[in-house]
Amino acid sequence: MDFRTACEETKTGICLLQDGNQEPFKVRLHLAKDILMIQEQDVICVSGEPFYSGERTVTIRRQTVGGFGLSIKGGAEHNIPVVVSKISKEQRAELSGLLFIGDAILQINGINVRKCRHEEVIKKINRNFPVNQQIVYMGWCEAREQDPLQDRVYSPTFLALRGSCLYKFLAPPVTTWDWTRAEKTFSVYEIMCKILKDSDLLDRRKQCFTVQSESGEDLYFSVELESDLAQWERAFQTATFLEVERIQCKTYACVLESHLMGLTIDFSTGFICFDAATKAVLWRYKFSQLKGSSDDGKSKIKFLFQNPDTKQIEAKELEFSNLFAVLHCIHSFFAAKVACLDPLFLGNQATASTAASSATTSKAKYTT
Numbered sequence: 001m002d003f004r005t006a007c008e009e010t011k012t013g014i015c016l017l018q019d020g021n022q023e024p025f026k027v028r029l030h031l032a033k034d035i036l037m038i039q040e041q042d043v044i045c046v047s048g049e050p051f052y053s054g055e056r057t058v059t060i061r062r063q064t065v066g067g068f069g070l071s072i073k074g075g076a077e078h079n080i081p082v083v084v085s086k087i088s089k090e091q092r093a094e095l096s097g098l099l100f101i102g103d104a105i106l107q108i109n110g111i112n113v114r115k116c117r118h119e120e121v122i123k124k125i126n127r128n129f130p131v132n133q134q135i136v137y138m139g140w141c142e143a144r145e146q147d148p149l150q151d152r153v154y155s156p157t158f159l160a161l162r163g164s165c166l167y168k169f170l171a172p173p174v175t176t177w178d179w180t181r182a183e184k185t186f187s188v189y190e191i192m193c194k195i196l197k198d199s200d201l202l203d204r205r206k207q208c209f210t211v212q213s214e215s216g217e218d219l220y221f222s223v224e225l226e227s228d229l230a231q232w233e234r235a236f237q238t239a240t241f242l243e244v245e246r247i248q249c250k251t252y253a254c255v256l257e258s259h260l261m262g263l264t265i266d267f268s269t270g271f272i273c274f275d276a277a278t279k280a281v282l283w284r285y286k287f288s289q290l291k292g293s294s295d296d297g298k299s300k301i302k303f304l305f306q307n308p309d310t311k312q313i314e315a316k317e318l319e320f321s322n323l324f325a326v327l328h329c330i331h332s333f334f335a336a337k338v339a340c341l342d343p344l345f346l347g348n349q350a351t352a353s354t355a356a357s358s359a360t361t362s363k364a365k366y367t368t
Helices: 092-096 118-126 177-181 226-247 323-339 343-352
Strands: 002-004 011-017 025-031 036-040 055-061 070-075 080-087 104-108 135-144 154-162 165-169 184-187 192-195 208-212 218-222 249-256 259-266 270-275 281-285 290-295 300-306 313-319 361-367
Touching: 055 092, 070 118, 080 092, 104 118, 118 135, 135 226, 154 218, 154 226, 192 226, 192 323, 208 226, 226 323, 249 323, 259 323, 290 323, 300 323
Parallel strands: 002 361
Antiparallel strands: 002 055, 002 104, 011 025, 025 036, 055 361, 070 080, 080 104, 104 361, 135 154, 135 218, 154 165, 165 184, 192 208, 208 218, 249 259, 249 313, 259 270, 270 281, 290 300, 300 313
């Protein structure tokens, strides 16, 4: 990846910070026109050369598994350039010896990102990753504790929509190994995100959303701004669309009149029910033929399909061991089908859905 960075109208420096609870530790101060950023100086790159001044170009080849070994903050929405906020030990960025915490990113693979929002820069970096490793969006939220005996009703949590999953962390992932240590992980097409109306809110916090997991558990989150809430809604829609587009179909085991069956939800053909032992197809319907459905909240789903010839409604009831996962998956496939009819939505996904797995080298211009 080719990065270009600069420190236009900014000042940086390192000092000791003490919060009263621990020993003083090094932090990096980044002062821009409208904001002061304090970054923990927990990783320092040592290359044997002095810090650079002015613009420079750094070429990094990403790891076969994982990324470039750096985290970024900032963006045009904060009136500051995107800057390197952390460099992971023993990974590509640190091993290059050419990048430093606080470096501002000016270009990525020759594309000017000085006026880009944080999300736009993430997308440009993502072009160097296969779709199932691309980060759609991530950020801090407040998670509402489900245990009423907890002293704190809300606690900070870091959510990340990456590839096929939603990750829930106690702290942002920095290394490749961190992604394997998430507090919880969910398949994006088997969960349901809901933006809450005023009548659904549990307290005075206004900007809230829930995520219902594949087990039916409701996770309640709060963000500060209405724009943050809208961003999370778009991110969930995008992540779901990209994953459905990637997998194309999903099969679940089910039971019909005590016989083991399989139900395949196929993006192109619709619903296919088949005998698990013989693979013989029992019935198939297009998405457009589903006129309604109901469930018992435990295991059973009743589908109402319209026969294309007789126009009569045909009821099909199946029993699943993972009811909510199936319901959410069906919803995700329907949402993706609807999104395909929206030219504006598809236009916005053109960049995000580009799988450039062969583009493993990145050049970037930086300034310290």
